[in-house]
Amino acid sequence: MFKRFRRVRANQAIRELVEETRVDIKDFIYPLFIKEGQGIKKEIASMPGIFQMNIDDALNECKELTELGIDKILLFGIPDVKDSVGSGALCEHGIIAEAIRKIKETYPNIYIITDLCFCEYTDHGHCGILDLECNSVDNDATLEITARQAIIHAEAGADMIAPSGMMDGMVETIRSALDSEGFINLPIMSYSTKFASAYYGPFRDAAESAPSFGDRKSYQMNPANRCEAIAESLEDEAQGADILMVKPALAYLDIVRDIREATYLPLCIYNVSGEYSMLKLAASAGVIDYDKILMETMLSFKRAGADMIISYHAKEVARLLQKRKSL
Numbered sequence: 001m002f003k004r005f006r007r008v009r010a011n012q013a014i015r016e017l018v019e020e021t022r023v024d025i026k027d028f029i030y031p032l033f034i035k036e037g038q039g040i041k042k043e044i045a046s047m048p049g050i051f052q053m054n055i056d057d058a059l060n061e062c063k064e065l066t067e068l069g070i071d072k073i074l075l076f077g078i079p080d081v082k083d084s085v086g087s088g089a090l091c092e093h094g095i096i097a098e099a100i101r102k103i104k105e106t107y108p109n110i111y112i113i114t115d116l117c118f119c120e121y122t123d124h125g126h127c128g129i130l131d132l133e134c135n136s137v138d139n140d141a142t143l144e145i146t147a148r149q150a151i152i153h154a155e156a157g158a159d160m161i162a163p164s165g166m167m168d169g170m171v172e173t174i175r176s177a178l179d180s181e182g183f184i185n186l187p188i189m190s191y192s193t194k195f196a197s198a199y200y201g202p203f204r205d206a207a208e209s210a211p212s213f214g215d216r217k218s219y220q221m222n223p224a225n226r227c228e229a230i231a232e233s234l235e236d237e238a239q240g241a242d243i244l245m246v247k248p249a250l251a252y253l254d255i256v257r258d259i260r261e262a263t264y265l266p267l268c269i270y271n272v273s274g275e276y277s278m279l280k281l282a283a284s285a286g287v288i289d290y291d292k293i294l295m296e297t298m299l300s301f302k303r304a305g306a307d308m309i310i311s312y313h314a315k316e317v318a319r320l321l322q323k324r325k326s327l
């Protein structure tokens with residue numbers, strides 16, 4: 001028996017036939033950081049290879065993505081002006097609404113998902129309106145503006161809305177707002193199980209969204225809690241989410257597996273900024289075989305039970321898969 005398996009593993013054809021999990025470029029969603037104004041494309045110091053860009057640069061980026069076979073993007077907006085309630089996100093000419101319209105004009109086949117949150121738009125960097133009494137966010141006041149932001153994205157032509165603020169009731173609120181405006185077919189991908197994680201560090205440089213005081217522990221999840229993690233996702237399913245998500249990825253693959261077994265909804269995994277930067281910096285220090293570790297990592301996401309992967313590595317994955325095909 002063992003001998004036969006060893007022979008099987010050595011034979012490429014059988015190896016392919018019995019391979020249980022595969023990484024396909026169609027599984028990937030690529031995040032873009034779009035900055036208001038005409039500023040030049042700026043590399044994020046803590047995320048080598050990832051840039052803040054204006055809308056014109058984003059269009060060039062879409063060209064490159066299309067050529068690589070990546071046709072799904074996740075948009076983050078960085079406004080010029082921030083205030084206490086994140087007004088930049090509530091205007092139909094805001095950065096994300098404009099970006100959606102321009103991208104759709106040139107690349108109608110690119111599937112646009114919008115991250116829906118306020119931390120990039122508030123001067124205090126929290127994910128919603130503040131409740132000064134508890135020194136954190138006012139959940140229900142934030143729900144109201146969340147619904148408005150969703151409608152703005154929908155009207156601009158977004159294909160899917162991805163609320164990431166972890167407010168209680170956000171999926172239900174967005175669903176009913178979208179439905180009442182006629183967007184009954186617009187899906188919601190909820191950041192349903194999002195941990196309060198230090199792995200988001202580099203993202204906060206990228207999106208200029210670090211909280212100016214405190215942390216996000218009152219609305220993001222405790223990394224120690226497994227049952228709560230599953231319950232949070234199931235709660236969003238009950239509220240009408242179409243796709244669930246676990247974030248971050250690497251340190252939470254057990255949770256991905258648990259949720260995979262608790263629901264029949266599609267499941268997304270977010271391979272976050274800190275995970276990206278760790279691999280990048282290990283590669284530049286010359287201590288890992290980057291390409292191999294990258295693909296092994298992506299495979300682990302699929303094997304854990306994720307159907308789709310949001311990753312800053314998507315372009316590199318595309319190139320590696322193409323190279324593999326031509327061998």
Ligand code: PBG
Nearest residue numbers: 117164165199200203272273274
């Ligand atoms: C905003 C948001 C964050 C990320 C995605 N959407 C940061 C946060 O919650 O602090 C993190 C993504 C990453 O680290 O790559 N709510």
Ligand code: ZN
Nearest residue numbers: 117118119127
């Ligand atoms: Zn946020």
